[in-house]
Amino acid sequence: MQNVKDTFKEVAAAILPVTIVVLILQVTLIRLPLEAFLQFLIGAAFVSIGFFLFLLGVTAGLLPVGELIGKRLPRTKKKSLIIGTGFLLGLVVTIAEPDVRVLARQIDGVSHGEIPSGVLVLSVALGLAIFVALAMVRTIFSIPLHYFLVGGYALVFALASFVPDEYVAISFDSGGVTTGPMAVPFIMALGVGVASVLRSGSPASSEGFGLIGLASIGPILALMVLGVLFQ
Structure with missing residues (x-):
């Protein structure tokens, strides 16, 4: 109550x-x-x-199940399963994310179908899924977060030089909409669950958080690659 x-x-x-x-x-x-x-x-x-x-x-x-999945995965001792599950969950949760679909419909309408909504949703989902998988790699191998953030954003700004201006704007918006009500609770709970088991001797906050910030780089890069392909 x-x-x-x-x-x-x-x-x-x-x-x-x-x-x-x-x-x-x-x-x-x-x-x-x-x-x-x-x-x-x-x-x-x-x-x-x-x-x-x-x-x-x-x-x-969502929160309890995401955390339980995160706690059960490390007990399998299979790194590929943890990484693959992170990728799969990142993909399906982003496809279900209502904010992503709203953005896709608006862009489809403004571009008069030049950027199909289905292609945009799939690109954003793949980008986030890849970076959720990388976040699992970071947690498993205790890689400092700033390595991924600096490397990811360096790649973002490098690609921005080759992408049409409209795609740059759409890319950064897509990174924002993936931090919506479906993706954040589930993915964050998953990350905290995995970190709490793998790093039982240290606070989960040192490994389990920062995942959303890292994962949001994926959609930005995915849309910029899409801009290179569509230009």
Whole structure:
């Protein structure tokens, strides 16, 4: 019951400020048509309900299962299985990520089909999956995080010189949308679970975190490679 109350407070803190600001703007400045304003209020109610149910689901299912998978994998003693599972989970979670699909539809519409939404979703998913797998490699072999971050962003800025400007912008947006409500809870829980078993003698925070920041480089690189291929 306490979890339900806490979740309700989180949703209210997230949705109410936006709703209040729009309400103030409606009364004082923008004067949207009544139909459009009512649609906004109905949409805000639906978002609140959906967000509430989603957060309950994350707490009850995604986080515990992701962490349990992360804890069970190292016990198999198979490094290839840990890395392969990280890749597979990164792929499917990103394909299911609603933020990625919203971005893909918008880009498909703006580009008049020049960048198909299906190709963009798959590219982003592959990019993130590869870097989740690299994050598992980092955890297994205790490689410092900054090696991957410096190397990854050096490659990003090097590729940016050869990619059309529009793809550079889309690439960085794609890195942002992968840190959405589906990918973050599951992948972070997976990373913490793996690190807590492999590094039982040290705090999990030293190995299990930083994974999302590392994984978000993958979609940026994937979209830039796509820009090189499509130009």
